Amino acid sequence: MIHTTPHYHRIACLCTEAVETLYLLGAEELVAGISGFTVYPPEARQQKPKISGFSSGKLEKILAVEPDLVVGYSSLQSDILKEVAEAGVDILHFNHHSVDGVLRMVRVLGSLTGRRHAAELLCEQLEGQISAARLESAARDAAGLPRPLVYFEEWHDPIISGIGWVGELIALAGGRDAFAELAGHARAKQRIVADPQTVIDRQPDLMVGSWCGKRFRPETVLERDGWQDVPAVRNAERGHIIEIKSADILAPGPTLITRGLPQLQALIRQWHEDRAG
Template structure:
């Protein structure tokens, strides 16, 4: 069976996955927002942004397949298709979709066996985390309320897979009702005081494409009595880099999930030691 030989990746998670599959030699170009693996930025030409890209620059690397993600890339995907190039346009918003993406890319590149192995390892990470959380539940340990902030102004809460990761790590998503919403504007919280009123035990900031400034939370009116903010000095307010938790690929489970688990384990340890303010 003939497989694609020159793949232009407009999304970072496709790059990461193809490297993990041993198919990096097939990558003809990458998004400028690519983070993992770092060597991709050194060796592969950058051909697009995330929500923007010039067709001429993409076509210049002579792709036979363009891989894209989300409705934000719909316009450039249409232009690519009109130019006669095949397109694989992913739009998953959950962990199950990450596993599907891995298998699809494996099929498109002749790396089915490697994709099955990678998907199995990611599923094992999910199962192990779920078992640990279930054991904590059975032992009567409470689940901390975790507030995840994707953007500060306006405040935007976490997308679907973030809520899944919080639950897997043993927490409760403070804005679980927002998780099903695909579009960021549907996850806007207009009044910061309503976040404070939910009194999250832990806060995670992951401002997409921008460094999280935890001190801004201390400056928000009414946030000084939030449990997470009161325990600020104990590390109950942290940043998880957006590349680790907002790019819907393997990194969600290899980097994002372990950081959430460490945060929640520390909360349990502080609670057991009577160290919570």
């Protein structure tokens, strides 16, 4: 494959999805440092120095890897990125909250690293997976099959529902987001479900737990007052409550399509099989 000369040679990634994307583009040699929360690809944790947390980072540690570009994500990294810019280093600050935003991020990183062709190929792969999910869901719709109501829990205390791209993935997989009206809010505080009774009232058919950075404990859901009347909880033993690890669906990079979407599809397929069986 022919690469153009990259615009940047040493990229410090404060967000995990930038690391994942650069590796997928074949630009891993350009990664100078990574977030300590990086999961994919696993080899990055062995190969690259860890220079920050997600909402925490020290300028000295970032500058120590001599970056010519620092990539961050969300308002939580605004302060440290401002310090980096004041130190004279270029910054790239993503803040996307949609599946389309993931594709834009891939293309931007491809352009900035001389990997435009690789970025287009990766986007074609991701778009193909999205299209296949849409076709499967549309086939069920055409057959008159219902779409299950899916409750996605991003945190448990307080209860926080899923962010925008999660709702998109649920729809792509053939479900309905139980808190679609909250999904458009970027900040977690705006997606707090203040009264747990609201979840009970909505009677979700399925539940996905993805507690950001923490193992989901379904047994705690079964013990919640009044939740035994929720269809997902009544059918927990049939696999209607599952965990999708936060690294697979809450990091706004390719993994939410390659890993998160298939797990949602499998959950909804199982629900349809249980109804038919």
